Amino acid sequence: MADRPETKEPQYGIVFDVVEKHGVTKLGLMVNESWNQDPRRTLFTLARYKFVAKMLSGRKRVLEVGCADAFGTRLVQQEVEHVTAVDFDPVFIADAKARIDRAWPLECFVHDMLSGPFPGRFNGIYCLDVLEHIDPASEHLFMRNLLASLEPGGAVIVGIPSLESQAYASPQSKAGHVNCKSGKDFRKFLEGFLENVFVFSMNDEVVHTGFYPMAHYLIALCTAPRTPT
Secondary structure (H helix, E strand, O other), rough: OOOOOOOOOOOHHHHHHHHHOOOOOOHHHHHHHHHHHHHHHHHHHHHHHHHHHHHOOOOEEEEEEEEOOOOOOOHHHHOOOOOEEEOHHHHHHHHHOOOOOOOOEEEEOOOOHOOOOOOOOOOEEEEEEOOOHHHHHHHHHHHHHHOOOEHHHHHEEEEEEEEHHHHHOOHHHHHOOOOOOOOOHHHHHHHHHEEEEEEEEOOOEEEEEEOHHHHOOEEEEEEEEEEOO
C-alpha cells in the first residue's frame, strides 16, 4: 500500500495487511439497512448465524435457504467445509456475488424452494427468517422440498420470529411476516417432518431454554426426517 500509515502500536499494522489482501469489506444490502437503522438488530442476526455455525461445525456440505445478502453466511463458512447459499430474490443473490472475497469462496444461486428441491445432497441445511414469509398453505411444500436435499444423518436448523414477538415488530417486518408461530406450534409443525426437534428460545443475542411465550425468536435443531406418507 503506497504511503502506508504507521499505527502508534506496530502490531496493529496488520489492519493494512488485511486491506491489501481483501480490500475494505462492503456491507450487504440487508445488513446495511439494519446497521444504519437499528445496529443492535445486526448483532441479533449475526448471533443466529453463530448458533448455526457451532451446531453444524465440521459438516462437509451445508445448504443455506433464504440467504438474502449472505453477509452472515461467512460465520458458517468458518466452521464447515463448504456452504451453498440460495435465495429466491435475484437482487440479493447479485449483491452477494458482487461481494464474494476469493479468500472466502461461496456458491450462491437463485432458487425458490416452493418450485422444487435444490439439486444436490447436503448433510446440513439451515434457514433463518424464512418460514415466517411462507404462506401457511405452502409451508408443507416448502419443508418437503427443503428436506429432499438432506443426506441421511444430516441436521436441519430452522429459525423464526415467535408469534408473541409480532406485537413489537416494525411495520416493515409485519408486512412480510405471514406465518409466525408460537413455540409449541412451531415444534408440532417441525415434528410432522422430523423425528427429533429441539426448540430453543432466543432473546436478543442470547439463546436459552426459557419459556416460549417470552421468547422473541425460536430456533430449532432437528434430525431424522420422517418417511413421507
